[in-house]
Amino acid sequence: GENVEQHPSTLSVQEGDSAVIKCTYSDSASNYFPWYKQELGKRPQLIIDIRSNVGEKKDQRIAVTLNKTAKHFSLHITETQPEDSAVYFCAATRRGKLIFGQGTELSVKP
Amino acid sequence: EPEVTQTPSHQVTQMGQEVILRCVPISNHLYFYWYRQILGQKVEFLVSFYNNEISEKSEIFDDQFSVERPDGSNFTLKIRSTKLEDSAMYFCASSQVRLAVYNEQFFGPGTRLTVL
Numbered sequence: 001g002e003n004v005e006q007h008p009s010t011l012s013v014q015e016g017d018s019a020v021i022k023c024t025y026s027d028s029a030s031n032y033f034p035w036y037k038q039e040l041g042k043r044p045q046l047i048i049d050i051r052s053n054v055g056e057k058k059d060q061r062i063a064v065t066l067n068k069t070a071k072h073f074s075l076h077i078t079e080t081q082p083e084d085s086a087v088y089f090c091a092a093t094r095r096g097k098l099i100f101g102q103g104t105e106l107s108v109k110p
Numbered sequence: 111e112p113e114v115t116q117t118p119s120h121q122v123t124q125m126g127q128e129v130i131l132r133c134v135p136i137s138n139h140l141y142f143y144w145y146r147q148i149l150g151q152k153v154e155f156l157v158s159f160y161n162n163e164i165s166e167k168s169e170i171f172d173d174q175f176s177v178e179r180p181d182g183s184n185f186t187l188k189i190r191s192t193k194l195e196d197s198a199m200y201f202c203a204s205s206q207v208r209l210a211v212y213n214e215q216f217f218g219p220g221t222r223l224t225v226l
Contacts, residue, residue, distance in 0.1 A: 034214065
């Protein structure tokens, strides 16, 4: 069935360092890949997304890359700040049904 | 900026009771979804809804679950006879398009359901 694997499950970095979170998906027909940030007790908030016809997208300190052949995509956060600390979820979809990864708890130490 | 809203924020119920979770999607959105998140776990798809009918549902969404759009603004999830394992955060989401290249989904704040 459809599945999204996400790694690592926890990630601790020093403020100013970069953080990379990786996901792989199983459904080769997936065509949309959003990343959500979820703070404790809050709703998932979309931070960046990428479509299947694009290999890379950047928005200030956040970038996402997609390798359709290998069926994996990654989130890159540069110059991390303490307020980046949260759980990050990747997801994949082709028909609107979002399949989420297991989440990565990012901790940015000042 | 328009947001998806959900009520109540927290619902406590006894096992076997019926609950209805309510959502008001963003007004010009056409596709509606329910997801759930058991504490500390990933978000799981339950059901998608378009044009007054279910588009897709997961294996979690069994006969105990139903969805409805009773009027032009609300979207509800009903659990007929709650079980302990239904305890979770339930998120409603909506999106404007589905068949376009992308379909950004906006999530509501969630309803925390506790089944005792």
